Amino acid sequence: MKNIIKLLSICLACSMYSCSDLTFGDNFLGSQPESSGAVLDSMFSSKVNADKVLTSAYTYLPYGLPTGAAPYNKLGVNVLEAISDLYQSCRDNANDGPKNLYYNGLLSANNSVANSEAYRYGSETQYNAIRYAWIYIENAGKVPDMTEAEKNERIAEAKMVIALSYAEMLRYVGGVPWIDHSIEPNETMEFPRITFAQTVENIVTLLDEAIPYLKWKQNDIDDGRMTKAGAMGLKLRVLLFAASPTFNSDTKWHSQADEYTCYGNYSAQRWEAAMKAGQAFFTELNKEGIYALIQPAEATAQARRLAYRTAYYDRGGTEVLISTRRGFNESTHSNLFDQRYYSGPTLNYVNMFPWANGDDFPANFDWENPSKQPFFENGEPTRDPRLYENVAVPGDNYFNDTPAPVYTNHQNYRVEGTGFLMMKFILQAASDRKDRPVQWPYLRLPEVMLSYAEAINETEGPKNAVTYVNQVRNRVGLTGLPATIGQKELREAILRERALEFGFEEVRWFDLVRWGRKEDFQKKLYGLYSTGNNVNKPTAFTFSTYELASRYWSNSWDSKWYLAPIPQTEINKGYGMTQNPGW
Template identity: 65%
Template sequence: MNSIIKGLGLVLSCILAASCSEISFGDKFLGNQPESSGATTEEMFSSKINAEKVLTKAYTGLPYGLPTSADFKLGENILESLTDLCYSFRDNISDGPVKLYYNGSLSANNVPRNSAYRYGNKSDWTAIRYAWLYIKNVEKVPDMSANEKSERIAEAKVVIALCYFEMLRYVGGVTWLDHYIDVNEPMNFPRLTFAETVSKIVGLLDEAIGANLAWKASSADDGRMTKAGAMALKFKVLQWAASPTFNSDTKWHPEADEYTCYGNYSAQRWADAAEAGAAFFAEVDRQKEYQLIQPTEETHRARRLAYRQAYYNRGGTEILISTRQGYSSDIHGSFISQRYYSGPTLNYVNMFPWEDGSDFPANFDWKSPSKQPFFTKGEMVPTRDPRLYENVACPGDTYCNGTTAPVYLNHADYKNGSGFLIMKHILQEANDRSAPVQWSHTRLAEIMLGYAEVLNEINGRPTDEAYRMVNEVRQRVGLSELPTKMNHDQFLEAVLRERALELGFEEVRWFDLVRRNRQNDFKKKLYGLRSRGNDLNHPTEFTFEKVELEDHYWATNWDTKWYLAPIPQDEINKNYGMTQNPGW
């Protein structure tokens, strides 16, 4: 259990001895890492302002989807590089996708920091530690009202639930700490089953939802957990649990056990997710504070900017859970500096429809196109879904520093890759990145599309409400409605594609492929695009060539064991109760 305890804090024993330099205070809510100053437990909870700093420390351990200096996940690469949306070309010793996944070398004896998830060594445990510390001691604070304490305890419970959901998605059932650990307790923390873990997470969220928790944070408290966030997270947990990989009579792996799935199918699990979704949207309708951000005018540019505001800007009417590792755009500096080494695939680009919403043809003639795939010749008017350009730097678009994206062969700064670059969070101009940054962990569009999927499952076909949810997301960016009279499978494919388009590079695709058991998407051939412009710096038309990207290990050696991360063997050897995942 030692590394878990270290994850919970290197100084658990001295905390309980009431003095420790690890527990220390910073000056700003969700600001920088607290400075080393030392404090006893009594001092920590001697006032509201001090207690707030303990809860703040819990918030700083929440998962963050972009590479930062605080987390070496995937060697500062992104999770989408393990999916069909993106491909890594950064073949250096620290690159997680290339060195651990594309060659299949990840193993239980080799789970380094640059893996996608290393159980026992993640900041989740830091967040859980400080949240339970807060819950245990906040009643001591003299200058907080009972209502304030109730609300902050509910916040802390959502923080804990979010961290455990992160573990559930990466490893299945986990060791569960449901109180503040005393150093004199036996180090016996058996792994919970998948079902027990889901139930515990939902239980925490139900407690938070039923408490005195604000529906939406005020501008002064933006970033705190809210009732809306808790209800949305509950839906996501139940959607995950109901999905076919874990909710099936057929095991997702020959060695799958009660720790990694239910072991049977129950329609009630989909019904539970539907009930949570219905409750969330009923409260949204009643409270009137959350809605999709709409364009200021019916132009391509305005639609693109509305979509940007939905995921990039703090606050607003769409972000349900926002995690932070700081204020300045410098927090994303390592992601931006590595921008040339991971590229969206042509597979992903081809998912985006034309600007009117009609599908981009699967048999598009790249050598002699009858219609330009990205911009019209000469005038350079966009031809596709506005979200394409906000997710992907396409040939002809402005990128990062106000210059033309270096994705075509005759660009002076061209870097070999997929022929595309990631646009989301990097954006077009330095001034675009002047706003305070965040990770939009959960936003309204994701819950709308997820609820549409769930309604399709429990009814065996898409309902009017399911269509409405998807169509509203599409209409925000000017696309036509989905065709009517789809069957279950057709609508499911449409929803999963819409989730990829709307939520690209927001750490949704990997989890969608895992929970829906989409083995073929992990094994598929991936493609890139070679483009050549008619001008070095300001091309107004291009020629194209579709090319195959290099096959990786999964193309011919796929194993569903990759759905869940291996538990480091040295963690299991400590004998506190964790077990290995299937296939590892």
């Protein structure tokens, strides 16, 4: 943290981003702060200059896809799902985090493989965002050409940037040192770690302070700025995480778990708080409207897939509540494209997707003698449309719009894989990506719907919860869950629905963590061999399953993995951070 404070001097040195890297709507707010030593008075001498400071805070918000330079290439240019049950990394790469730190159990507080962890406290960008946001909050009053209403709205945006940054730290490490002002470079570096409970409370307080001053949804020009809908949705996400069994239990999740990493007791009121946050969101949605699930243009599998694609991929729209950005053009994701051939989704994940009508895919499906085609029948998809948008399967095209190289007799088939490829965020053809500026859908409406359903189910039972799950299912043509479903069954259905809807959107890992899903960390993972009846464009396949390389967790699971280790070098700085349980 000392290094962070020194780098973010009062002069507001120029950030690493160019003018085209972050846009609100389609127009950038201006160039980044000058590096010529501009002082605070000049930076807040006009609305235009002040906006550059707040824009700088936005540039440091989390982004889930690898975009090149550190620290934006977590897990060695991999995706967070690679350490969940949804995806397996098969990359022979010295910096690949999943293989070199997680699958072999070698992650430690003294890890020296730079940028290969899922999260490295002290080296991430959250405190940068927090610092810029506090500078803005403390100096916005000086801006002469802004109305009080404009100042209040921008300050609310800055508070939400801070809340989101702390929410990200909470999910990875628990309670953290809390910075509540813009730190002077020569200030005494004493920032003790606050408890898990205090961190949650402080985040919620910031969001509650911001909500009254934010627009429900931004217009096209300001798309990408924080909104009331985003703040209310983020509040639900934070409260749901805190209410979940790992952190909200009379039994500690690890023998060394302390007040910094859990509550230490169980309270039903935490579930109720999450439910009330969801209720407040939907009360506001019913009043304001605008946000809604994007519906297919017609009742076909392709139209449903495209509606789902629009929902997560496109800026603006009626579904993305919080959008973060690292760039504008497709090239921003180039590191994602060229590394996906060496890894892939697991068969376990593929098997989660139901048939196209909503019936569960059989757990005992006979792949060698299938009673029904598992992917396509006469050219028509037979499964949940979201499967094909998340996973490149045999018989479909990949991002170069040619048959996906996932069957063994394809000329570009790679044996070091899973038999599937990641499709999410990649899209099948160049024409699919044309004129579609990229983003990270940090929070979408379906997550709020499923989170609210979960909170209702845990507080009141399934009766009033199932309708929110069914809305998400119905959008892609699946039949609804029965009204008679039990609480335990609905709990499992919601967790599965979240995996299907938010594949590669960094939801699954945190779901496994907050529910303490030891069995999912330990289970065997599988791939699929597929052989086509034609080398160039097969229309039928034979299949056989195989077990993927096992992970250290299979036989040596330790719940310490729920939270990231704190680098010992960070603790040694002495400002107040402590180590997480088990590390």
